[in-house]
Amino acid sequence: MEENLRKKIGIIGAGSWGIALAYVLSENGHDVTIWSRSEASVQKLRTYRENEDKLPGVKLKDSVKFTCNMEEAVSGKEILALVIPSAHMRETVKLMVPYMPKDDEDQPVIVNCTKGIEESSLMVMSDVILDELPGSKVCVLSGPSHAEEVGKAMPTTIVVGAFDKDTAKLVQNVFMNDFFRVYISSDMLGIEIGAALKNVIALAAGIADGYGLGDNAKAALITRGIAEMARLGVAMGGKYETFSGLSGIGDLVVTCASMHSRNRRAGILIGQGKSMDEAMAEVKMVVEGVYSAKAAYALSRKYEIEMPLVQAVNEILFDGRKPGEVIQELMIRDRKIENTSLDW
Structure with a gap:
């Protein structure tokens, strides 16, 4: 050089x-x-x-x-x-x-x-x-x-x-x-929001894996997870396109799918019935999604953005709720339109 x-x-x-x-x-x-x-x-x-x-x-x-x-x-x-x-x-x-x-x-x-x-x-x-x-x-x-x-x-x-x-x-x-x-x-802000929130969604993905849900659920979780990340990011001033890029869907996919991901590994343990503290101790590394989960939920309330997956992770981590109960509630939420830009 x-x-x-x-x-x-x-x-x-x-x-x-x-x-x-x-x-x-x-x-x-x-x-x-x-x-x-x-x-x-x-x-x-x-x-x-x-x-x-x-x-x-x-x-x-x-x-x-x-x-x-x-x-x-x-x-x-x-x-x-x-x-x-x-x-x-x-x-x-x-x-x-x-x-x-x-x-x-x-x-x-x-x-x-x-x-x-x-x-x-x-x-x-x-x-x-x-x-x-x-x-x-x-x-x-x-x-x-x-x-x-x-x-x-x-x-x-x-x-x-x-x-x-x-x-x-x-x-x-x-x-x-x-x-x-x-x-x-x-788009610094969009990149950082995507980077932080994907760890929370990866915890959810791990919980789903640990609880025994299948590939259908994982695909839906990743897809709805990126939708939540983008909604909040745009509300805060980020660009929508950023969340379809490397720091959005790219980082989310690798974190939700890989056993290298400490967030997913911690989630798997929680889905299997361990407490948050037990899971973090077993992973033996910093699980950033745990630290970002409360902040992400607080931001969703501040900006009045609906983020059911982020809310669900918080309830499991901090309110002592069982994964099975929370998963069932997510499945029976009110009926929705997937793409709100549709003209009917």
């Missing part, structure tokens, strides 16, 4: 997705530093060059650096990729603030790689970042992209959303290679 194309990149978060993106970026020839809050995790990463617990078998190059010092992770970087659980986004960005450049020209591009909605504020992650770092250059990277496959250099296609085209094209060029294809979009 030519010297002027090589970027200094800080990855904030050393979970499976953070490691997978570090693999992509280091393969592309960039100077990569990964931050973890845990000194023990950093020591293991330095020793074994992989996250043996969350992404075993994906070895990172010797050039990749690891640190639990936020100043080292942030200072002098041209791009910062935030890859942390949504519930910890705000507190982590607060840790970054003292080390961000004061001069606007020196500000790094911040790539939000986290899918979720903050429950207390109902903000998507890019808005949480901007709330703590006003005026920063924020964009979002999302799409159907299991870390397990990206870390094996299996073909993957995602989308970068940004407020301006130059930022989107910069991030596209930095991340894209012959196994990691990147599209660009101006």
